[in-house]
Amino acid sequence: MKIGVVGLGLIGGSIFKCAQQKYDVAGVSRSVKGVEGVSEDYAALKDCHIVFVCTPMNKTLEVLDKLEGILDENTIVTDVCSLKEFVSKKNYKFKFIPSHPMAGTEHSGWEHSFPELFEGATWAVTLKDDTHLEDFAVLKSVINDLGAKTILTTPREHDRAVAMISHAPMLVAQALCKNIENNELAQKLASSGFRDTTRLALSNVEMANDMIVMNGENIKDVINGINGSIDELLEGDYKEEAQKIKEFREELYCV
Ligand code: NAP
Numbered sequence: 001m002k003i004g005v006v007g008l009g010l011i012g013g014s015i016f017k018c019a020q021q022k023y024d025v026a027g028v029s030r031s032v033k034g035v036e037g038v039s040e041d042y043a044a045l046k047d048c049h050i051v052f053v054c055t056p057m058n059k060t061l062e063v064l065d066k067l068e069g070i071l072d073e074n075t076i077v078t079d080v081c082s083l084k085e086f087v088s089k090k091n092y093k094f095k096f097i098p099s100h101p102m103a104g105t106e107h108s109g110w111e112h113s114f115p116e117l118f119e120g121a122t123w124a125v126t127l128k129d130d131t132h133l134e135d136f137a138v139l140k141s142v143i144n145d146l147g148a149k150t151i152l153t154t155p156r157e158h159d160r161a162v163a164m165i166s167h168a169p170m171l172v173a174q175a176l177c178k179n180i181e182n183n184e185l186a187q188k189l190a191s192s193g194f195r196d197t198t199r200l201a202l203s204n205v206e207m208a209n210d211m212i213v214m215n216g217e218n219i220k221d222v223i224n225g226i227n228g229s230i231d232e233l234l235e236g237d238y239k240e241e242a243q244k245i246k247e248f249r250e251e252l253y254c255v
Helices: 010-019 057-068 133-145 155-179 184-189 192-197 205-214 216-235 238-252
Strands: 002-006 024-028 050-053 076-079 099-101 122-125 149-152
Touching: 002 010, 010 024, 010 133, 050 057, 050 133, 057 076, 057 205, 076 133, 099 133, 122 133, 133 149, 155 192, 155 205, 155 216, 205 216, 216 238
Parallel strands: 002 024, 002 050, 050 076, 122 149
Antiparallel strands: 099 122
């Protein structure tokens, strides 16, 4: 089986480096030079069985349209975009199965990519109405080989859930940082708790912008939900609620 990867940044580079350990891999990149199996030419993807599109969200529809003129109807194509509704609307000649690996770091680019990135991660997959289960099975086995396990969901549910666990938390982390911009003492006293809580403020800015622009409605709903939760915490039996949350968090991460 031959795997193709378009866009060799953090995610695409990590897929490329990991898949190479087991498969024949072709990478298409505008910036990575002098690496075996990597070229600028989309034609290198012609004989691939599965192609992973790993470009920024705001470029992905353009890239999928480009692939329409190159790949045939037997090729399985997936994207890795952090949002799934916008990519799921159009039908393509190839077998398109949108997906999203739940792994990443605050860094971007080929130089920060590494083959173990997906080890133990979950990988959301949203089947389309015409997806054949045997094609999903092929994609799933490659994802499993990358070290991740698939979770099936719908584009709508996916985009709402990632607003809760990723996009709104990033916005809150940014807001927490902005909130101490003018308080020198708070900055001097800020220690590991503040650093851990605000880690998501280090997110790749282009990707963060795509999330805010493209998932704004879901993010607003989550922020309203968070405000409601704060009210409930402060108006109810705070100690009891805080204890329940502590146990929930421990169970979520098994610690
Ligand atoms: P990244 O490190 O910036 O990589 C994106 C790559 O896309 C670039 O290295 C570049 O690769 C290519 N690219 C950039 N501009 C392009 C353009 N105008 N046209 C075509 N290709 C272009 O970003 P990333 O973190 O890997 O994110 C890529 C995708 O993964 C995004 O859709 C993002 O939503 C998704 N994702 C990210 C994370 C995360 O935590 N970072 C997690 C899950 C999913 P070449 O120079 O090789 O062409």
